[in-house]
Amino acid sequence: MNYQIARNFVYRNARPLDIARWKFLFENGSQEDVLKALAEYQNEDGGFAHALEPDSWNPNSSPIQTWVATEIISEIKLKNKNHPIIQGILRYLGSGDNFDGHTWFNTITSNNDYPHAAWWDYQPTQSVPYNPTASLIGFLLTFTEVSDPLYSLACRLAKEAYLYFKQIFPTDSMSTATCFVNLYEYLKEAAIRDLIDMQEFCSLLQQQITYMIEYDTEKWKTEYICKQSQFIKTKSSEFYMMNKDICEFECEFISNNQNSDGTWNINWTWDRYPEEWHISKNWWKSDWIIKNIKFYQEFCSDSINIHE
Template identity: 65%
Template sequence: MYYEQARNFIYRNARPLDIARWKYLFENGSKEEVLIALSAYQNEDGGFGNALEPDYWNPNSSPVQTWVATEIIKEINFNDKNHPIIQGILNYLSSGKGFDGHTWLNTVTTNNDYPHAPWWHFETSQEISYNPTACFIGFILKFADENSKIFELACVLAKEAYSYFKINFPMESMHTVSCFVELYEYIKESSINELLDIEEFNTLLHKQIKHVITYDTSRWAVDYVCKPSLFIGTKTSDFYMQNKEICDYECEFILNTQESDGTWRITWSWTDYPEQWNSSKNWWKSDLIIKNMRYIKAIRS
């Protein structure tokens, strides 16, 4: 049941982008179809907006919505440094918009002008956050020209980020931890892994992941909690073997909690904009279907 019902929901309800992602991941679709759909969310400054992240409908470019675009690029394993979408993102990150000299902002002022979840509301005082900055650092190190100013900046920021990670270890924010896992993975696959002590980073991340995963699995179906799939997407992950039991359990959990329409329960909500939330909830259902199916395919294969 799980595949056909999930597929039917995607084709009946998903955005063109998510249909393209589904087709690429499970039906031999093309990367180009995903990129064409993704480009509809990109603005002239190279950043992304327009509710690419379904929890806020800000049409203006923002760091978090741009980060979502980088996640989709990673999902389809796209590596063309010269592609207009990649170059646009690098231009946006180079522009200084939403950047304080050390981190990119987690929320931006224009969020407040459009429907959004309460956690994306802009407040004048923001705590330092490496969500999504740690991911951007890795993205720049992978895609930017090594002679460019943005690449040089990313090398400096990588050391700052790692220092912050060690000072604040262990962290409690699962999303920030996931950004540091991605930074580790970007650096590990690059030719510049001498930037950081990659072995030490690996050791700390093993401990950090175990610290933040929610092991009380009775909460998984009803609360917004931390599951291993946030950090571990394949059996080749450096963090799979030490977390194999809970990763395998998540596969069984996914299979056992699918609803009759092919979806999985969304465990968060926002109430200020009920009409927009109804649409966003549907978009999240499609996104969760794709992520759950991708996880099952990767871990059970």
């Protein structure tokens, strides 16, 4: 794998946010620079928008865009509950906007007014009700104070979410499974063990991950499939050892399938808005470069030198 051409692509094509992420992850860049770039996507209501999730260009705050912000916050390991970005997200999630009392909406009506991928079309009935709700619940439990009514709400929602997960287990939705893995990781990190049966949750997730992974690796090059990197981010993950061999294969896959411009193939497309998709696809390429090199750095045996 050629790190230098990957770096060149990011510096020449990525959004300022993703350049800041690259610097933070691989070049000793600052957390604050990532947060400054991330704040540009946050609206006054505390929610996120403006194509932070590159497949939706809606400028109105939505749960899914806000979830993307929480993923970046997790990536840079921000722990300060009083940070303005964190407080804004809590304000948005606690406002009741795009929330039915049990789940935050997967899509919102105004999505249809702006360029977006077909899967972000507004649907009156949610087909994947716990994407991103399960992950947002974990965020609330991590960043709200126990005395806050929002914490009590999150406790109730966590119990509801887990009951739902057991009812639909195993789910065929990769995004839903990802959000439940996130919920588990949030609960484990916050040492919250009295809301649900964590041992049972872990066991079910282990089975869910095995169920979701596409083991026909020939499909990895051309199809939108589920790889274990969707769920397993570090070797300390409880789901790593049972998937160690396929993680090692993904290292080989990353190394052997880099394009000449430093990118990896984006295996999906939009069926509308071709001009906007061309831009979003470039943003996704930079995001995938970052995610692939993060994975390689964590799981592959040879050391990484970004400046090679």
